[in-house]
Amino acid sequence: xxxxxxxxxxxxxxxxxxxxxxxxxxxxxxxxxxxxxxxxxxxxxxxxxxxxxxxxxxxxxxxxxxxxxxxxxxxxxxxxxxxxxxxxxxxxxxxxxxxxxxxxxxxxxxxxxxxxxxxxxxxxxxxxxxxxxxxxxxxxxxxxxxxxxxxxxxxxxxxxxxxxxxxxxxxxxxxxxxxxxxxxxxxxxxxxxxxxxxxxxxxxxxxxxxxxxxxxxxxxxxxxxxxxxxxxxxxxxxxxxxxxxx
Numbered sequence: 001x002x003x004x005x006x007x008x009x010x011x012x013x014x015x016x017x018x019x020x021x022x023x024x025x026x027x028x029x030x031x032x033x034x035x036x037x038x039x040x041x042x043x044x045x046x047x048x049x050x051x052x053x054x055x056x057x058x059x060x061x062x063x064x065x066x067x068x069x070x071x072x073x074x075x076x077x078x079x080x081x082x083x084x085x086x087x088x089x090x091x092x093x094x095x096x097x098x099x100x101x102x103x104x105x106x107x108x109x110x111x112x113x114x115x116x117x118x119x120x121x122x123x124x125x126x127x128x129x130x131x132x133x134x135x136x137x138x139x140x141x142x143x144x145x146x147x148x149x150x151x152x153x154x155x156x157x158x159x160x161x162x163x164x165x166x167x168x169x170x171x172x173x174x175x176x177x178x179x180x181x182x183x184x185x186x187x188x189x190x191x192x193x194x195x196x197x198x199x200x201x202x203x204x205x206x207x208x209x210x211x212x213x214x215x216x217x218x219x220x221x222x223x224x225x226x227x228x229x230x231x232x233x234x235x236x237x238x239x240x241x242x243x244x245x246x
Contacts, residue, residue, distance in 0.1 A: 017217035028224035040102040046109030050076025091118035106135035120169040127245040171243035178236030
């Protein structure tokens with residue numbers, strides 16, 4: 001992403017339904033696998049403006065962040081002055097030397113990395129034995145369009161391709177599920193319309209009508225109930241996966 005996009009995200013990431021609901025869905029995935037323990041060491045790669053760390057730091061005494069964009073890094077440090085952040089990037093410059101972690105977060109980051117195979121191999125090295133990577137990615141290559149290009153995505157994934165890449169990197173899959181299931185028809189229609197109209201600048205995560213935003217938030221966050229029971233959703237616009245280093 002560029003600096004303009006980080007500034008746009010900064011305006012909405014605390015209130016926009018997708019960011020709010022995604023955090024709660026991730027939180028439920030961590031809770032259901034007993035990964036919300038304060039003694040765990042955690043690294044978020046691609047920590048952006050630091051909003052995820054701001055949310056999850058209440059659970060962890062040892063959490064750190066790595067981010068490639070200097071402007072976003074400064075925002076993250078300002079939000080979380082007690083947290084250590086470094087400038088780093090996948091695949092070969094994550095930061096923090098050779099330090100290993102119990103948990104690594106990778107929230108909508110892998111699609112930005114051209115060599116995702118190398119990235120997963122490096123993440124494996126940076127996890128302790130029995131450590132866990134928790135990642136989210138956008139789903140379905142047929143949805144790839146102007147929004148993805150604007151966001152500097154190299155690809156989108158499905159459950160099978162993502163699981164295969166993780167297994168090739170020697171991870172054991174603990175959980176993988178689509179999410180944003182209920183709103184998927186809306187997203188599908190918008191992406192198809194985008195392909196037809198071919199806008200110069202597609203709509204992204206912008207401020208929206210508060211009533212619609214709240215409605216979408218309640219709809220999307222309801223999916224965490226499925227995750228709490230470890231029920232996989234059959235489709236959605238995103239994927240959440242937890243994978244273990246044995």
